[in-house]
Structure formats: structure tokens, C-alpha cells
Amino acid sequence: xxxxxxxxxxxxxxxxxxxxxxxxxxxxxxxxxxxxxxxxxxxxxxxxxxxxxxxxxxxxxxxxxxxxxxxxxxxxxxxxxxxxxxxxxxxxxxxxxxxxx
Amino acid sequence: xxxxxxxxxxxxxxxxxxxxxxxxxxxxxxxxxxxxxxxxxxxxxxxxxxxxxxxxxxxxxxxxxxxxxxxxxxxxxxxxxxxxxxxxxxxxxxxxxxxxxxxxxxxxxxxxxxxxxxxxxxxxxxxxxxxxxxxxxxxxxxxxxxxxxxxxxxxxxxxxxxxxxxxxxxxxxxxxxxxxxxxxxxxxxxxxxxxxxx
Numbered sequence: 001x002x003x004x005x006x007x008x009x010x011x012x013x014x015x016x017x018x019x020x021x022x023x024x025x026x027x028x029x030x031x032x033x034x035x036x037x038x039x040x041x042x043x044x045x046x047x048x049x050x051x052x053x054x055x056x057x058x059x060x061x062x063x064x065x066x067x068x069x070x071x072x073x074x075x076x077x078x079x080x081x082x083x084x085x086x087x088x089x090x091x092x093x094x095x096x097x098x099x100x101x
Numbered sequence: 102x103x104x105x106x107x108x109x110x111x112x113x114x115x116x117x118x119x120x121x122x123x124x125x126x127x128x129x130x131x132x133x134x135x136x137x138x139x140x141x142x143x144x145x146x147x148x149x150x151x152x153x154x155x156x157x158x159x160x161x162x163x164x165x166x167x168x169x170x171x172x173x174x175x176x177x178x179x180x181x182x183x184x185x186x187x188x189x190x191x192x193x194x195x196x197x198x199x200x201x202x203x204x205x206x207x208x209x210x211x212x213x214x215x216x217x218x219x220x221x222x223x224x225x226x227x228x229x230x231x232x233x234x235x236x237x238x239x240x241x242x243x244x245x246x247x248x249x250x251x252x253x254x255x256x257x258x259x260x261x262x263x264x265x266x267x268x269x270x271x272x273x274x275x276x277x278x279x280x281x282x283x284x285x286x287x288x289x290x291x292x293x294x295x296x297x298x299x
Binding site: 001003004005006007008009011012013014015016017018019020022023024025026028029031032033035036039042043046047049050051052054055056057058060061063064065067068069070071072073074075076078079080081082083085086089090091092094 | 106109110113117120121124125127128133136137140143144147150151153154155156158159162163166167170171174175177178179181182184186188189191197198201202204205206208209212213216217221222223224228229230233236237240241245248252255256258259260262263264266267269
């Protein structure tokens with residue numbers, strides 16, 4: 001049980017999330033990948049809070065904040081996906097290029 | 102929490118394998134519903150990791166909020182946009198996949214070398230506080246009071262914003278026209294017809 005195990009685990013989860021974020025074509029899967037990224041950050045925060053700041057656990061407080069923001073982000077993101085699906089009749093990320101050029 | 106060291110190590114290995122496997126499942130499954138269910142597996146194994154890290158309150162909050170709210174919300178969104186569409190094949194898409202995999206692996210290698218080469222000032226002597234809920238609550242109401250209140254305002258804004266973005270636009274004043282007839286589809290709100298933008 002070292003700090004490095006948890007940091008490596010969080011780094012692996014973050015890289016998996018980035019791969020899914022870039023390569024997936026379904027818009028809902030992009031949101032899931034964002035959740036993976038936020039969870040990797042949370043693991044880092046809790047690990048640092050346990051190993052480096054054992055007495056007053058500030059990292060867990062920040063984790064609760066991140067969880068709150070992630071819940072709000074998921075709600076708004078899924079609402080945006082519903083709205084865009086109603087307008088464009090697809091969830092393909094390649095078709096969402098209104099603001100691209 | 103004073104589990105034996107061997108028990109901790111074995112459960113750490115099991116949880117790590119579970120988490121990485123289900124995370125790869127989220128990214129790599131073709132069917133989006135399978136991805137949503139394996140996302141629940143990721144959240145549950147992360148909550149187990151929090152228990153290993155003496156964070157009992159955050160672990161419970163993780164299960165409640167992520168598995169109970171976010172995952173169910175994602176499943177509902179999948180049901181609402183459940184269109185079996187075959188994405189059209191793009192040329193040279195494998196280049197994008199291969200380059201993204203390369204970039205992700207390189208980023209992981211960078212982070213791993215950073216993690217392994219840094220001397221972390223770990224102090225294992227200090228015991229964790231007796232009740233982490235107590236410690237977190239004290240933090241919330243003394244030195245993190247302003248972010249705590251701002252988080253509540255942010256949640257309210259997200260609630261209102263999600264409703265405003267996702268609702269259908271109803272035509273005002275057309276409800277009375279429907280009630281007078283015999284109601285074949287009384288459960289449908291009148292909706293302004295809208296052409297999909299091509």
C-alpha cells in the first residue's frame with residue numbers, strides 16, 4: 001500500500017478516459033469518458049489526502065466538491081445532448097460541426 | 102480502519118483489475134448500453150478504493166451520487182436517444198484511433214515516470230481522524246464555507262438550466278382546442294413542429 005500505486009491507477013484511468021473522449025462517436029459515450037476523467041482526479045485527491053494530509057483531510061473536502069460539480073455537469077450535458085438530438089436527429093459526434101467552420 | 106496489510110494489498114489488486122477492466126469496457130464496447138452498465142462497475146470499484154484510503158464518507162457519497170444518480174441519468178439519456186443508427190464509415194479513421202492510443206500511452210508513460218521519480222513527503226505516523234464525517238463537516242462550515250454555499254447555487258443553476266435546455270417548446274393557448282374534441286391522444290402535449298436542421 002503505497003501512494004504510488006494509487007497515483008499510477010489514477011493515471012491509467014485518466015488515459016483511458018482521454019482515449020474514449022477523443023475516439024468515441026456517440027455523444028453519450030463522450031460524457032461517460034468525462035466522468036472517467038473526473039473520477040481519476042478524485043482518486044488522486046483522496047490518495048493525497050490520506051497519505052500526505054492524514055490529520056485534517058482537505059482532499060476529501062475537495063473530492064466532495066468535485067462530485068457535486070460532476071453531477072451538475074452530467075445533468076446539463078445530457079440536457080444538451082437531448083436538445084441536439086431533437087434538432088439534428090443523430091448523436092454522431094462527426095455531424096455536430098455547426099460551430100466548426 | 103485497521104485491516105491487515107495482506108488483506109489490503111489483495112483487495113487493492115482486485116479493485117484495480119476491476120476498475121481498469123470496466124473502464125476499458127466503457128470505452129471499447131460497441132453497444133452503448135453495455136458501456137453504461139460497466140460505467141457503474143467503474144464507480145463501484147472506485148468507491149472500494151476510497152474505503153481502502155480511509156475515506157468512508159466519500160465512498161458512500163460516490164455510490165449514492167455516481168451509481169444512484171449519474172449512472173441512472175445516463176441510462177435514461179440512452180433510452181431517450183435510443184436510435185439504432187449505423188454511423189457512416191469515415192475514411193482514415195484508424196489513423197485517428199492509432200494516434201490517440203499513442204498519445205494516451207505517451208501521457209501515461211510521462212505521468213508514471215513523474216509519479217515514480219518524485220519523492221513524496223509521506224508521513225505515515227499520523228493517524229487518520231476518528232470520524233471523517235466530523236472532520237469534513239467542520240471544514241465545510243469553517244474554512245470552506247464560501248465554496249460550500251457557491252456549490253448550492255451552482256446546483257440550483259444546473260437544475261434550472263437543464264430543465265430549460267431539455268424541455269420541449271409547447272404552443273401556448275392550444276390546450277383549450279384539444280379539450281373540446283374527444284381526446285384520442287390526451288397524453289400528448291401539443292408541440293411546435295420543428296424541422297431538423299440538416
